[in-house]
Amino acid sequence: MKYGVFSDVHSNYVALRAVLDFYRKNGVENFVCCGDIVGYGPQPLECAEELRGLKNLVTVMGNHDAAAVGKMDVKWFNPNAAWAIEFAKTQLTGQALDFIAGLPERAETPDFTVVHGSPRKPLTEYLLSETQFMDNAKGWTVSPCFIGHSHMPLYFREGEAGVPETDFLKPSMKIFMKGRLMLNPGSVGQPRDGDTRASCGIYDSKNKVFEIYRVFYDVGAVQKMMSALKMPAMLSERLSFGF
Numbered sequence: 001m002k003y004g005v006f007s008d009v010h011s012n013y014v015a016l017r018a019v020l021d022f023y024r025k026n027g028v029e030n031f032v033c034c035g036d037i038v039g040y041g042p043q044p045l046e047c048a049e050e051l052r053g054l055k056n057l058v059t060v061m062g063n064h065d066a067a068a069v070g071k072m073d074v075k076w077f078n079p080n081a082a083w084a085i086e087f088a089k090t091q092l093t094g095q096a097l098d099f100i101a102g103l104p105e106r107a108e109t110p111d112f113t114v115v116h117g118s119p120r121k122p123l124t125e126y127l128l129s130e131t132q133f134m135d136n137a138k139g140w141t142v143s144p145c146f147i148g149h150s151h152m153p154l155y156f157r158e159g160e161a162g163v164p165e166t167d168f169l170k171p172s173m174k175i176f177m178k179g180r181l182m183l184n185p186g187s188v189g190q191p192r193d194g195d196t197r198a199s200c201g202i203y204d205s206k207n208k209v210f211e212i213y214r215v216f217y218d219v220g221a222v223q224k225m226m227s228a229l230k231m232p233a234m235l236s237e238r239l240s241f242g243f
Contacts (some may be wrong), residue, residue, distance in 0.1 A: 001111070002027065005185045005210070006200040007034035007148030009051075010064065011041030011088065012189030015198040016050060018217035019188050028202060029055075034148030034185070035062025035116030037100065039081060040235055041189050042225040044068070044088040048096035061103035062116040062148065063123045068092060069101040072123065080232040087231070111205045113145040126150045130164040133182060144181040144203070144210065153186030153199050153212050168193065169201075169212040177208035185212065196242040 004023040009016050023031070031054055038044035039062075051057060064081070066072035068088040077085060092100060105122040107114040118125035118132065119139030126149055127133065133156040153169040158180040169175070175183065186199025193199070197214035204210075219239050226236040 001030055001205045003030045003032050003111075003203040003205065004028040004200065005032045005034070005146055005183070005203050006188050007116075007146075007185055008036045008062070008151050008187035008189060009033070009041075009047050010036055010039050010187070010189035011044040011047050011084070012198075012217075012222055013041070013043035013046040013050065014222050015189050015215075015217040016047055018215050019198050019200045020050070022200070022213065022215045023202075026202070031057045031059075032112070032114055032146055032203070033057065033059035034114055034146050035060045035103070036064045036148060037062070038068050038085075038088040038092070039064025040084045042222065042229055042231060045091040045093070045096055048092060048100055052096060052099040058107050058109060058114055059103060060107050060114050060116055061100075061105050061123070064088075065100050065103060066123055069097065071101075080234050083232050084235060087229070108140075108142055110142065112203070113140045113142045115140075115145065115147055117149040118147065119145065127156070127182065127184075128152070128154075130156065130166050133164050133166065134158075136182075137180070143179075144177060144183050146203075147182055147184050148187070150184060151187035151190060151192035152184060153193060153201075154184050155210075156182040171212055171214045173212055175210045177210070181210075183210050190239065191242045194242050196239065
């Protein structure tokens with residue numbers, strides 16, 4: 001079975017639509033989202049509604065999602081992020097609000113585990129080192145474990161003799177399911193690895209392989225919306241550079 005694996009949409013509906021169109025053109029009908037559907041971008045309601053309507057979706061709550069529905073204090077966020085969270089609060093209503101509020105912090109299926117940050121701290125830990133990977137080893141069972149939060153496409157693997165390894169994931173780079181793995185598909189709505197294209201992955205559970213893809217979207221159109229809403233300039237400008 002093929003799963004479209006993505007994370008950190010961050011209210012960037014233009015990028016989300018481009019990624020979902022890419023998946024559909026490639027025959028992907030099952031989806032995994034590692035959280036942070038809202039925050040940072042101009043269209044939180046549209047993103048929540050789009051994902052709420054997806055069939056065969058496994059998704060979890062991210063820290064921005066939690067803050068937008070009152071499950072995390074906004075004081076833990078920088079001023080720009082806090083502004084966007086407060087904006088999201090004004091936009092999320094009805095079933096979209098219920099959808100975000102009802103997301104779990106963790107999901108486990110026979111094929112994979114999903115958290116936003118890490119198994120031990122699902123909402124807050126940025127998992128970026130081999131030491132962190134090993135410290136989380138007892139916190140999850142079903143491999144691979146899909147994570148998000150850092151906006152960086154990368155993998156962690158428990159190699160031979162328990163020695164961990166990690167590397168960034170480049171487009172078309174394939175990771176085969178040997179050993180216990182954590183996989184981060186990068187960010188749809190706010191990439192931070194120097195590539196402005198939306199980042200996403202496809203996991204083939206039958207052939208046990210994961211692959212990263214980059215998808216072009218209209219960055220300028222998103223920035224125009226953000227400007228019209230008078231969102232913090234930094235949130236808009238960073239989309240031009242992918243940082």
